[in-house]
Amino acid sequence: LxxxxxxxxxxxxxxxxxxxxxxxxxxxxxxxxxxxxxxxxxxxxxxxxxxxxxxxxxxxxxxxxxxxxxxxxxxxxxxxxxxxxxxxxxxxxxxxxxxxxxxxxxxxxxxxxxxxxxxxxxxxxxxxxxxxxxxxxxxxxxxxxxxxxxxxxxxxxxxxxxxxxxxxxxxxxxxxxxxxxxxxxxxxxxxxAGWPGGRPLPANPAAPALSAPRTEKVNMPGKTSVSFLIGQPSGLRYADPGHLPLNMATSVLGSGFFSARLLDIIRNREGLTYGIGASLSSDTYADGAWVIRGTFAPDLLDKGSASTLRELRRFHAEGLTADELANFKVTLTGSYKVALATSSGLASSLLNALQRGYGPEWVDEYPRRLAALTLADVNAAIQRFLHPDRMVTVLAGSVP
The missing domain is CATH 3.30.830.10 (Metalloenzyme, LuxS/M16 peptidase-like)
Known part of the structure; x- marks a missing residue:
């Protein structure tokens, strides 16, 4: 290009x-x-x-x-x-x-x-x-x-x-x-010229849905913070129809922007962490993961994890508001276009489109798809794909 x-x-x-x-x-x-x-x-x-x-x-x-x-x-x-x-x-x-x-x-x-x-x-x-x-x-x-x-x-x-x-x-x-x-x-x-070989990418069955909640602990004595993670297999590849609305919802919950709910509430208002976010990832070629990640001081872990679970349940029960969706459409579209302003950002976006099964035109199509999302689409995706009562929680650091 x-x-x-x-x-x-x-x-x-x-x-x-x-x-x-x-x-x-x-x-x-x-x-x-x-x-x-x-x-x-x-x-x-x-x-x-x-x-x-x-x-x-x-x-x-x-x-x-x-x-x-x-x-x-x-x-x-x-x-x-x-x-x-x-x-x-x-x-x-x-x-x-x-x-x-x-x-x-x-x-x-x-x-x-x-x-x-x-x-x-x-x-x-x-x-x-x-x-x-x-x-x-x-x-x-x-x-x-x-x-x-x-x-x-x-x-x-x-x-x-x-x-x-x-x-x-x-x-x-x-x-x-x-x-x-x-x-x-x-x-x-x-x-x-004359270089043969290579093999097609394998098709893998999707990870099974989780049937019950559980907690995994990785004890690392002497650490000054605890990494907290809660999530599930998403059941989605990037190109699947449900991915875009769920990704929009996840961005409102926990993208890196300070207006995202988790940062605004758990960091800014409650002062329980310096870093927390949510993501939908690892889904270019296979079904990926939906995860919330946060870092807490050991003495704030109980409060921090409780606040995170509260916000996760509220997110699942109530969904987004119309204002949140409208604001994040502007935010995500703007950050996407800024990334395309550099040659490395544009090259990466083009390659991502090809890897995900799209043509180069996806680079221009993506903002239009974001703009077309409705509140009903996004909130339906939260209900359809996320199951807070069956997620895996992982704690790594100075944990009992």
Missing amino acids: RTSIQEVVTLRGVLGAGDVFNPPGNSAIADLTAGMLDKGTAQREKFAVAELLEQTGATLGFGTGSHTLNFSAKCLRKDLPLVLGLLAEQLRTPRFDPAEFAKLKKQLAGHHRRNMEDTDFRAQNAFARAVFPAGHPNRVPADEQYLADLEGATLEQLRAFHAAHYGPATMRLVAVGDVDDAAIDRSLAEAF
Whole structure:
């Protein structure tokens, strides 16, 4: 997509090589394979790759999600053929150097152990294991299992994973900025010519609805705060008809704006927390989660959780008001358009649309869909999809 930005091109892309493709018995192979992409290629060792990027001022990076390998790049227009060629080289022919592999395993293990000291991380992982069954894309391995899988992984497993899953079958690429469509097509054809492979994204059954409330506790002695989380599987993918009205309702309850109910009442009026919100997430390719997250001092946990439950029940029983809906239509539309004002925001929005099964026109259609929502639509979605009396609560931190 060509924009008014001169001389600079931003790239965003994905291909189907995320965690859902991990082989049985090892939950770390997708992460490790992605982590080796910038550690050198069959043609260049990693310092040569870094030097090439530094000389041009370009950036190029990789990461993994539940379903996809994610990549991003930014460069001058004149350097786009070089950067696309380097992207193809890294995707197609990673070096898989044994010494770099050993370093990467230690780095990922250290990063994960640091995350294990974070109450939000521990609460989120406990929630995912509590509500999503084995085999669901949104379930995560237990921490010690993931660390053991990192330690036990072999280069042979990475090579086999790369051969099986890296390829153009599910690849999507978005370019935004000073773009020449014909020039990009030529560069892509040259860089990726003759590259076969890749596998379609799997279809997974939805997580079953919860049948009864329960509480999970993750005791982390010495922590000065407790992460509080309450939620359920949403039963929805982003493209499902009920998602947009429920997402609007959830934004009124707990988006990051200070006018959202949870922040306004529990933080501003009652002074029980510095941070609380609600979200509908992890639903691009599979049914996701509906969650309220808050952080409380241990001595305010009982009051904070009681206030949160009170507001959740009121939200479910009464729904939104007409004024709340009208105000948040303006707020969400404005924040969305501001995000589109940057090349990275526009590229991400375009890629999100493609991943969710829409065309590029969704970027313009989305504000119109927001504006068309009625109060009846939104309040009906709350009643249909949310079940406060059957949600899972997770507490992580200094809890008895």
